[in-house]
Amino acid sequence: MLQVGNIIANKEKYVEGLKKRNLNNAAELLEEVIALDDERKQNQHTLDSNLAEANSLAKQIGGLMKEGKRAEAEEVKAKTAELKSLNKSLSDKQNEIEAKLQQALYNIPNIPNETVPTGNSDEDNVEIERHGEFPTLHEGAKAHWDLIKDHDIIDFDLGIKITGAGFPVYKGKGARLQRALVNFFLDEATKAGYGEVQPPIVVNEASGYATGQLPDKEGQMYHITNDDLYLIPTAEVPITNLYRNVIVDEKELPVKHVGFTPCFRREAGSWGAHVRGLNRLHQFDKVEIVQIQKPENSYEALKEMCNHVASLLEKLELPYRVLRLCGGDLGFTSALTFDFEVYSAAQEKWLEVSSVSNFETYQANRLKLRYKNDQKKSVLLHTLNGSAMALPRIIAAILENNQDEHGINIPQVLHSYTGFDRI
RNA sequence: AGAGGAGUGGCAGAGUGGUCGAAUGCGGUGGUCUUGAAAACCAUUGAUCUUCACGGAUCCGGGGGUUCGAAUCCCUCCUCCUCUGCCA
Structure with a gap:
């Protein structure tokens, strides 16, 4: 706050x-x-x-x-x-x-950075970069929700049976592809200097408040009322909260962490024809990067994180664009956010796969996350995080963009992780 | 889950109703000594709110209570340890 x-x-x-x-x-x-x-x-x-x-x-x-x-x-x-x-x-x-x-x-959201454009909704976000070529698909190319059935790699009906809508079951090469991506993302982040953590995926109320999901997004999280715990909507919550009530030693700055977790979102009221297949789920996997920075370095770090996300998309050979979020679409706690969207060629849609934000001191103030400066005064730090990346939509784009009449090609960079190059 | 024990400053650990924000040791920082380092010695070393400042207030796991006065007594919750039970 x-x-x-x-x-x-x-x-x-x-x-x-x-x-x-x-x-x-x-x-x-x-x-x-x-x-x-x-x-x-x-x-x-x-x-x-x-x-x-x-x-x-x-x-x-x-x-x-x-x-x-x-x-x-x-x-x-x-x-x-x-x-x-x-x-x-x-x-x-x-x-x-x-x-x-x-x-x-x-009840007061963060102050937007001065570079945040005005606007009311996601339609007013500003595209600032675009990379890669749209693939040319063969006649009769299919959207991913058909491809996954044809190849029997992701099963929505089974998920409905054992849990409910929005909880798909990944099978065979689908499961393996998912695991390959997770490992690829974790390895890339590790190479970029992020220390891996594996946090709990349920958190207490205090953690929800500290990173700002509570009270703002109360209805968005699954709440285990018996124990008063919440299923995490993103690894940002447990990872950032590792530093709740901490005065970080200046020598340890910047703090950089990466974590892989499933994420749970109720997505109340946001279903419709435009969210078919993997486009929106109640449970999905995500690799998240988090940084804790001195105030004077945080925007440099934001750029670095964006570059990291961009490099992942380059390596996966997916066409993508970068958006600067407008004031109306900016998250409650964020001061500046860049969204990354991949182009999913069969459904001819841009899909958000990453959101990279600088929260400045907004979260740190609730977290009581500080360091001591030269004058030994406690100074609030800046927190940042970004998806690197959210899995399902990446999978959707890989399936759709790389299909031909007989199957689907796996991006080169994943071969050593999947053990196969084609579905 | 049941029984018992315990939670004090960065760490270890004293303190069981009064001048205790808290002994002592270790660690950290600064200094003396030294060509330099180590050792030794000296000093210093928690957080938050408030004030221009002096100062004042609050914090001994969290919350509540008793008392003129609580780290110390009572209630309650949380966490950890030991034993028993259960179980990946």
Whole structure:
């Protein structure tokens, strides 16, 4: 979440920034935070001086008791009763104010970077790069949802039987292709200096709040109510939360991690004809890269992460484009996001396969993730993450783009991982 | 899952109602000495809020309570260890 001090110092700028998200009551939201913070300080000040007085009286009593002056001690004690009840109500009030302030801050999204264009939806995202040639498909080329049936490599009906819609079963070469991609992505990230981690795929509420999925995307996650745990929508949540409440040693910066996990998304209300086959699932596999950076280096790191994602797509020989997300499509916690889309030739559609974001200090503030600078002051770090990559749509594009009359060619770079070059 | 024990600063570990944000040791940092290093010695070494500053407040697993006063007593939750049970 945003830092109150920064809100006060940059109010006008922030209002402008939030307008890009089409948040028209931004000024009021920020005013509310400032007012609550003011109230918090004033109340805290009163409470503190009362507590100081109570503390000193308590010490007096202690001293008198030691000297055996019981009567005098009782006299002082009498004075404390009123103070005590006053302090109780002041501290109740303080808790109330702080809860309200917290709530107000939770409801304000991150300030978009100045390069974020205005816009209302994904239609207003700006294409900034395009690479690769669209393949020429043979007569009668099929979309991946037909190809997977023809070759019996991914089975949606079986998934429906054992779980439900959106939980496909990968079989034979389909399963092997998926595993090959996971290993390829992990190896590439490792070569690029990311340390591999394998985190839990359920997280507690505190983790959900720290990276911003809660309260913003409550309905998007599967919630295990018996134990109050959430299935992760992305490895970003557990991996970034490894650093919750941590003061990182400056020598360890930047922190770079890669992790492979399944991801779970309820996708409530987002189904329709345009999300057939592998285009949208409730469970899918993803390799995620995460960086923790000093503020001054974070945009350089964002570029580096984008280059990494681009290199994966180059190696897989998939045509892709890069989009700069507009304010209306930008995630709640992100300051700047680049989406990568591959072209899936049979359905003639661009499919989002990666989203690379800089959250600046927005997550770090909730995480309490800091390092000590030269002056030994605690400084919030910047967090970044990106998919590298999400599997199903990559598979969709590979199947569709590389098909011919008799089968499907596997990209060269995967052969050593799959053990076969054709499906 | 049941019974018992325990959670204190970066780590180890003392502290069982009063001046304890907390002894001591290790580690870290700075210095003296040294050509340099080691050793030794000296000093320093948690976080957050607030204040221009002095200072003040809060934090001993989390939350609540008793008390003039809580690391210390009570309740509750969490976590870890030991034994028993169960199980990849």
